[in-house]
Amino acid sequence: MNLRYIALYMDYDSGYEDPFRDNFNLHSRFISNYLSVQIRKLKYATDGTFNMLSIAPTIVIKHLCRIVGEKALHTCISFNRDAYEQMNDIEKYEYYLKLLEDGYRICAHYKNIPLADLLKLHDDFRQNNYKNEWLHKKKRIKEHGLDIILNCYFTSTDFRLVMTACDLVSKKELISGDVIRTLPDEVCFAHLFKDLKIENEHLIITDFLDRPIFSFLLSDLLNGKFKIIFMDNGLKYTPYLG
Numbered sequence: 219m220n221l222r223y224i225a226l227y228m229d230y231d232s233g234y235e236d237p238f239r240d241n242f243n244l245h246s247r248f249i250s251n252y253l254s255v256q257i258r259k260l261k262y263a264t265d266g267t268f269n270m271l272s273i274a275p276t277i278v279i280k281h282l283c284r285i286v287g288e289k290a291l292h293t294c295i296s297f298n299r300d301a302y303e304q305m306n307d308i309e310k311y312e313y314y315l316k317l318l319e320d321g322y323r324i325c326a327h328y329k330n331i332p333l334a335d336l337l338k339l340h341d342d343f344r345q346n347n348y349k350n351e352w353l354h355k356k357k358r359i360k361e362h363g364l365d366i367i368l369n370c371y372f373t374s375t376d377f378r379l380v381m382t383a384c385d386l387v388s389k390k391e392l393i394s395g396d397v398i399r400t401l402p403d404e405v406c407f408a409h410l411f412k413d414l415k416i417e418n419e420h421l422i423i424t425d426f427l428d429r430p431i432f433s434f435l436l437s438d439l440l441n442g443k444f445k446i447i448f449m450d451n452g453l454k455y456t457p458y459l460g
Contacts, residue, residue, distance in 0.1 A: 220262060221260075223290075227273070252350040271291050274292060274295070276295070353367070379397045379399075400458045431451055434447065
């Protein structure tokens, strides 16, 4: 069993109420996502009892470290709400990383974990200016002279799936825009996109079940027109306006 997930999350029994708890979890989620993706690349084998490190800021620490739920090595740590509420965004990002690091060190007393590797992932994240961005998909449409690129931008305030169409020969950008914008949590966006397909002179973005959900006329893209056609396949999507 490999270590696959890193989570900083205020549990329902943390002693903190919504909307503070919910806002904290949303604002910090992009870091947990980044670290989870990166730790999987290391393929670190655990002792078979856990595949997640779960760090839970709380008021009262009832259990310092234990295995809970679906194979999560869970530790509770103290949290300074007064100081947190005075921080700017960058200071909060650093506080999230510190909370995680404090949690890792507690976990390391109970189980073997790749502490040095985890701390290096934090340093890499800092050096990249706290960005969680990635290329999701790129498709070349030779018959129309287009390159289509889907990029993901996961921040503390939102998630955006951005589509860019470029001329295949000149590489000139023809059009770019947000296809999806949601709250910063995978439960809000992960099911909404998967692949790129061409059907009947349309560019199609499929959902997690490979069903068409967003459509663009290829002629529109060639003419620099960004017009999304939402295809009702049972999924509901309302753009997050912030």
